[in-house]
Amino acid sequence: MTIDLILFLILALIAVATGLGMLLSQNAVYSALFLVLNFVTVAVFYLLLGAPFIAMAQITVYAGAIMVLFLFVIMLLGAERLPPSQALPWQRPLAIVLGLALAIEASFILLTKARPTGQIVPPSDAVNAVETVRQLGSVLFSRYLLPFEITSILLLVAMIGVIVLVKKEKWERQ
Amino acid sequence: MVPVEYYIILSAILFTIGVLGVLVRRNALVIFMSVELMLNAANLAFVAFARAHEVAAGASLFDGQIFVFFVIAVAAAEVAVGLALIVEIFKSKHSIDVDQMSSLKG
Numbered sequence: 001m002t003i004d005l006i007l008f009l010i011l012a013l014i015a016v017a018t019g020l021g022m023l024l025s026q027n028a029v030y031s032a033l034f035l036v037l038n039f040v041t042v043a044v045f046y047l048l049l050g051a052p053f054i055a056m057a058q059i060t061v062y063a064g065a066i067m068v069l070f071l072f073v074i075m076l077l078g079a080e081r082l083p084p085s086q087a088l089p090w091q092r093p094l095a096i097v098l099g100l101a102l103a104i105e106a107s108f109i110l111l112t113k114a115r116p117t118g119q120i121v122p123p124s125d126a127v128n129a130v131e132t133v134r135q136l137g138s139v140l141f142s143r144y145l146l147p148f149e150i151t152s153i154l155l156l157v158a159m160i161g162v163i164v165l166v167k168k169e170k171w172e173r174q
Numbered sequence: 175m176v177p178v179e180y181y182i183i184l185s186a187i188l189f190t191i192g193v194l195g196v197l198v199r200r201n202a203l204v205i206f207m208s209v210e211l212m213l214n215a216a217n218l219a220f221v222a223f224a225r226a227h228e229v230a231a232g233a234s235l236f237d238g239q240i241f242v243f244f245v246i247a248v249a250a251a252e253v254a255v256g257l258a259l260i261v262e263i264f265k266s267k268h269s270i271d272v273d274q275m276s277s278l279k280g
Contacts, residue, residue, distance in 0.1 A: 002175060004175065004176055005175070005176050008176045008180060008181075012180075012184045015184065015188060016184070016187055016188070016191070019187075019188050019191040019192075019211060020191060022191075022195065022204075022207060022208070022211065023191055023194060023195045023198070023199070023208070028201055028203050028204055031203075031204050031207055032203075032207060035207050035210065035211065038188075038211065038214070039214065042214050042217070042218055045181075045218060045221075046218075046221055049181075049221045049222055049224075049225040050225055050228065051221050051224070051225070051239045051242075053239065053243075054217075054221060054239050054242050054243060054246075057243060057246055058217075058246065061246050061247075061249075061250055062210070062214070062246065062249070065250065066210065066249065066250060066253050069253060069254070069257055070203065070206075070207065070253075070257070073203065073257045073260065073261060074203055076261070077203075077260075077261065077264050077270065079201065079203060079264070079269075079270050082200055082201050082269070082270075082271050083271075085200070085271065085273060085274075088273060091197075092198055095194065095197030095198045096194065096197075096198065098197065099190060099193050099194035099197055099198075102190055102193055103186070103187070103190040106186045106189075106190065107183065107186060110179065110182055110183055110186060111179075111183075115179060116178050116179045116182050116223070116226075117177075117178070117179075118177070118178040118223075118226030118227075118229065118230060119175045119176070119177055119178065119226070119229060120175065120176045120177070120178050120181065120222065120225050120226055120229060121175055121229055127234075132234065135234060135236065136236045136239060136240070139236045139237075139240060140236075140240055140243070144240050147244060151244055151247045151248070154247070154248065154251050155247065155250070155251050157251075158250075158251035158252075158254050158255050159254070161255050161258075162254050162255055162258040165255070165258040165259065165262055166258050166261065166262065
């Protein structure tokens with residue numbers, strides 16, 4: 001067993017455990033904190049996969065901005081816990097059965113039919129140099145310039161949409 | 175050396191946890207977090223395949239990473255709009271239990 005396989009297994013264990021923690025904790029704040037840990041674990045995976053820029057973007061955007069927004073809304077609404085209700089009693093067992101069916105089917109297909117091949121070797125130290133990010137930036141701003149600009153328009157639209165959504169109408173204010 | 179299929183299986187497990195979260199939980203915020211988990215699982219598969227491709231080609235290729243970058247940007251926009259919607263729903267219903275959003279009235 002090589003060192004990066006051991007690293008992978010430990011990190012995978014943490015990722016699955018924090019995912020299950022998010023799924024199972026009754027308090028939404030704990031769910032959010034488990035998810036932060038999951039995102040950080042995935043960021044470490046990105047480092048192992050030779051994508052340091054994506055790893056840092058993952059930590060700043062996901063674990064930083066998005067989860068802070070989540071925690072802020074949870075605390076703003078005071079919706080950490082929901083009162084128990086029995087609106088759809090058959091829904092939960094059915095959902096668990098269907099989810100497990102998806103898991104079994106996906107693993108069956110991945111292990112027998114469409115087995116991905118290829119090996120992942122740990123990145124050399126050169127990947128973590130500034131040069132890699134510079135190359136990534138130049139690809140982003142040359143070949144992928146149009147999608148990049150569309151992303152900026154998307155963010156602008158989202159921003160305007162949010163402002164319109166939460167703004168009170170004139171007649172509502174009076 | 176780690177086979178790329180280990181990463182894909184991990185990604186499938188995380189995606190299934192996200193699906194289960196969407197199906198099982200009633201708290202709209204937790205459902206939303208599960209969607210984020212699914213996006214992350216897909217991103218992980220993307221970067222793993224990109225890396226395997228890089229190793230096979232023996233050169234630095236950034237296409238997979240740039241796609242993940244776009245997915246992160248779209249997720250950020252989606253979270254902003256979604257959380258604003260949840261806040262609005264809470265204002266009118268005083269609950270974010272998705273079982274109670276069954277009236278189809280504005």
